[in-house]
Amino acid sequence: MRGGLSKTLAVLSAAGLLAVSACGNSDDSGSNGGGASANKDVTVFTWWADGGEKAGLDGMVSVFNTECKDYKFVNSAVAGGAGSNAKQVLANDLQAGKPPSTFQAHAGAELSDYINAGQVDDISDLYKEFGLDKAFPQNLIDNLTVDGKIYSIPANVHRANMVWTNPAVMKKANLDPATGPASVDAWIADMDKLKAAGVKTPLAISKGFAQEMVLEVVLLAELGPDKFTGLWKGEGWDGAEVKAALDKYKKLLSYTNVDREAIDWPDALQYLNKGQAAYFVMGDWVAAQQLANKVADTAYTYWPAPGTAGNFQYLSDSFTLPTNGADPDGAKCWLKVTGSADGQKAFNTKKGSIPARSDAVPADYPKYQQSAMADWKKDKIVPSCAHGAACTLGQNNDILSALSQFSGSQDVAKLQSALGTATKPS
Known part of the structure; x- marks a missing residue:
């Protein structure tokens, strides 16, 4: 992380957060998501550019292409371990008022910077719409909830x-x-x-x-x-x-x-x-x-x-609905795939992580993930500072x-x- 996370990033991040209007997508996008939705491009910002991370992303994209045929996935990945370079690029984009359709962030305290400045929308209603309030374990939902609201959908648990x-x-x-x-x-x-x-x-x-x-x-x-x-x-x-x-x-x-x-x-x-x-x-x-x-x-x-x-x-990679992000309707389709059983299976079997959903079948996963899924259910859960x-x-x-x-x-x-x-x- 250190390469891209200098003190300059902290300043840029704050500036980027404040540069975006606090008006939510749900308030001003309309049913078609405004002009941004017209082009049907869904720009997904991650740091999954190589190896198993890219393989996992490709797996989820394959499900998106099937479930969200009205939209086109646009890969905006920036290479760098744990987002070392990506977070700098994202901070610059936010400062310029150009948020992507959705961006990857670590669930937990790392999201607080974006939440406090009104940079990401509350998506609690999507949890009910997509059935995630039932599919995700309550202890994970509790960790994702800030003042009664949820701002991201986890793709996995690492x-x-x-x-x-x-x-x-x-x-x-x-x-x-x-x-x-x-x-x-x-x-x-x-x-x-x-x-x-x-x-x-x-x-x-x-x-x-x-x-x-x-x-x-x-x-x-x-x-x-x-x-x-x-x-x-x-x-x-x-x-x-x-x-x-x-x-x-x-x-x-x-x-x-x-x-x-x-x-x-x-x-x-x-x-x-x-x-x-x-x-x-x-x-x-x-x-x-x-x-x-x-x-x-x-x-x-x-x-x-x-x-x-x-x-x-634990740590969890999650996706957000940025305030005034490009193509919010397409972004919501991406978020639906992120939390879906098929999307999480396609992603996690290749990423090395385990699904956030409680209904996943261990036998569908490689050897390591099976052991991790068993430990997740019985071990004491503690957070990672290094991963947000x-x-x-x-x-x-x-x-x-x-x-x-x-x-x-x-x-x-x-x-x-x-x-x-x-x-x-x-």
């Missing part, structure tokens, strides 16, 4: 607190690739064994949000789910437990590739696939990426990050800036202070 492994590399140190260490301390001990066995880079990592994900799994493991969730509300950053966790995060960075500030997550994944690393912390979109790269199931294993088993750290469920864009921007500085300085005290400042309630 799990963030996952570690992907290379069994062949782990066996060099006589480590069991099928079972994750019970704690961060045990994980560090295993990395020492790998180093001793000649593995130069036990842990692969990339820039920006990938570093934040490693930080998050360490904090979740060391503090537990309740204190971890409280951090993103500005609670407890100055405690000794946090200091100890940050020391362990610093230790983990010492096992990583030296080019971590220069590569994105698909490149870091190649460290794993090429046998140059044993571990890679990343969300379950890796499953789709491995499928797209034609990596055999036997070439990797996966488990919840050490110390986080029993917790499902727990933090606003502005908060996350400051966190990413602090982590980038820490990657070079290794100053734990400065990082702890910066994280506390970044998450203070506004």
Whole structure:
């Protein structure tokens, strides 16, 4: 994320939010959606441009082309892990008063910037119209609801607190690739064994949000789910437990590739696939990426990050109805497909995520998704700050800036202070 989310983005985002009129599509579009609807183009803005992400998008587009024949899908994807570049482009478009028909955003706190400035319309009525109030689990609907209103339709649920492994590399140190260490301390001990066995880079990592994900799994493991969730509300950053966790995060960075500030997550994944690393912390979109790269199931294993088993750290990609967006009627058809059983199946079987709908059939999904669907039902649900469920864009921007500085300085005290400042309630 960090590449496109500088402090400039926070300013541009706010400016873009305020540049758009607060009048909703439902108020002024009419049955045909005005002049924008006349061209029938539905411009869908995402950051799904490559690999499994694009494959998932293509799957949903195929359903859209069948269910929404009166409209034409226009792909407005911008490449960049977790929207690092896309969010900058979107901010510029909004500042220019040119919102797309619909845009991708992480469900949760990340939407608050758009909601507070009246940039996205309330689509609660669409939940009833499309039957989503019955199809989605209540705990997810509760997480999506802001002051009694809902502003996006989730296409999926992802799990963030996952570690992907290379069994062949782990066996060099006589480590069991099928079972994750019970704690961060045990994980560090295993990395020492790998180093001793000649593995130069036990842990692969990339820039920006990938570093934040490693930080998050360490904090979740060391503090537990309740204190971890409280951090993103500005609670407890100055405690000794946090200091100890940050020391362990610093230790983990010492096992990583030296080019971590220069590569994105698909490149870091190649460290794993090429046998140059044993571990890679990343969300379950890796499953789709491995499928797209034609990596055999036997070439990797996966488990919840050490110390986080029993917790499902979630994020959700969702779509909005922008205020004064292009072709609102076509956008509503896209939103209907997004939440539909067929749309979610076509999307998630290729994306590596699981459907938001409760009526999905696990047998329809690949091996990883089946395990994730089972865990989603039984695990403690905790949010991801790195992917917008727990933090606003502005908060996350400051966190990413602090982590980038820490990657070079290794100053734990400065990082702890910066994280506390970044998450203070506004």
